[in-house]
Amino acid sequence: MAPGPFAGNSATNFHSIDFTVHDHNDPLHRQHLEPGARPMVGPLCCSPEWLSASSCPLTCSTTSRLFPPLQRRRLQTLQVNLGYRCNQSCSHCHVNAGPWRTEAMAEAQIEQVLGVLAHPTIETLDLTGGAPELHPRFRSLVGRARALGRQVIDRCNLTILLEPGQEDLAAFLADQAVHVVASLPCTEAERVNQQRGDGVFERSIAALQRLNHLGYGDPTGPLRLDLVYNPSGANLPPAQAGLEAHYREALARDYGLRFNRLLTITNMPIERFARDLAHRGALEAYLEQLQQAHRAENLEAVMCRGLISVNWKGELFDCDFNQQLGLPLGGRHRHLSDLLDQVGDLEGESIRVATHCFGCTAGHGSSCGGALS
Numbered sequence: 001m002a003p004g005p006f007a008g009n010s011a012t013n014f015h016s017i018d019f020t021v022h023d024h025n026d027p028l029h030r031q032h033l034e035p036g037a038r039p040m041v042g043p044l045c046c047s048p049e050w051l052s053a054s055s056c057p058l059t060c061s062t063t064s065r066l067f068p069p070l071q072r073r074r075l076q077t078l079q080v081n082l083g084y085r086c087n088q089s090c091s092h093c094h095v096n097a098g099p100w101r102t103e104a105m106a107e108a109q110i111e112q113v114l115g116v117l118a119h120p121t122i123e124t125l126d127l128t129g130g131a132p133e134l135h136p137r138f139r140s141l142v143g144r145a146r147a148l149g150r151q152v153i154d155r156c157n158l159t160i161l162l163e164p165g166q167e168d169l170a171a172f173l174a175d176q177a178v179h180v181v182a183s184l185p186c187t188e189a190e191r192v193n194q195q196r197g198d199g200v201f202e203r204s205i206a207a208l209q210r211l212n213h214l215g216y217g218d219p220t221g222p223l224r225l226d227l228v229y230n231p232s233g234a235n236l237p238p239a240q241a242g243l244e245a246h247y248r249e250a251l252a253r254d255y256g257l258r259f260n261r262l263l264t265i266t267n268m269p270i271e272r273f274a275r276d277l278a279h280r281g282a283l284e285a286y287l288e289q290l291q292q293a294h295r296a297e298n299l300e301a302v303m304c305r306g307l308i309s310v311n312w313k314g315e316l317f318d319c320d321f322n323q324q325l326g327l328p329l330g331g332r333h334r335h336l337s338d339l340l341d342q343v344g345d346l347e348g349e350s351i352r353v354a355t356h357c358f359g360c361t362a363g364h365g366s367s368c369g370g371a372l373s
Contacts, residue, residue, distance in 0.1 A: 068296070077303075109336055112340065126155070237265065
């Protein structure tokens with residue numbers, strides 16, 4: 001077996017890690033490892049990449065502490081990952097999306113999504129990926145969800161609006177009054193292009209100008225355009241209000257752009273970003289930073305309390321991050337077909353938590369809707 005990503009780094013070598021598995025649905029148990037022993041890898045470990053490395057840097061840490069237990073409230077948002085195909089390959093992407101990915105939700109699961117949306121308590125369909133717009137059923141799903149009276153969020157990377165074959169995509173989103181949540185991690189071209197790829201900043205600005213031309217971002221109009229900031233490295237986001245003011249001034253001054261809100265989101269230490277941190281010997285320090293910055297008041301507003309995340313196979317998770325780590329909804333494997341009859345029965349259920357959850361409660365908090373406090 002190949003050495004893990006911590007091998008050769010004395011600060012994070014797996015030989016020195018006390019592997020602790022946190023599970024509020026089952027009794028807490030610990031693995032005490034002799035020097036040189038391999039940890040027993042189970043379903044709480046982080047991803048296939050970490051499994052093959054015999055290391056679990058998220059649920060197992062030298063400084064690990066229990067994340068507080070959480071219970072579900074009324075289900076309001078169905079967040080659906082339509083697939084991992086994307087026209088970009090960003091360094092911070094927690095789903096490892098890229099142009100080479102082929103996973104996509106099947107027709108049967110699309111119909112089940114619509115069946116769940118028919119439940120009256122669900123208010124929002126939140127579409128993500130990859131680039132969700134590349135799914136062949138994206139437009140029909142959006143149209144049918146809007147016909148049900150549901151709000152639709154498109155988590156858009158902006159450059160997809162300029163791809164060949166997508167020239168009318170922005171107009172479609174406007175016609176359907178889709179809420180666009182768009183990635184723009186900085187107002188400086190060099191930093192954005194470093195994180196997201198050469199030329200991405202310039203194309204993102206062009207896409208935002210196209211959206212503004214259609215009415216997006218007008219504070220007096222119905223078309224909502226929110227931007228998403230995430231740090232370029234292993235740092236917590238600054239206060240959202242102050243950064244939003246900077247974005248608003250800089251984008252209006254330099255490009256004549258407008259938007260509704262800026263959402264600050266913490267980089268989660270999983271998948272591509274976690275591997276980069278581990279390669280640089282910075283993963284343990286980042287996990288410690290998140291834990292030390294935990295604020296209990298953020299627990300009230302974490303997104304998992306009123307949201308269910310659905311992967312491209314139709315499997316259910318408490319959030320998009322748990323989806324990528326293979327931690328099923330409430331610790332039990334369930335599918336969209338199960339949710340059809342259980343939407344109203346989830347309130348009060350325990351949420352699957354682990355060490356990475358500190359990424360949502362650290363500092364000002366983080367969610368798909370931005371800061372929590």
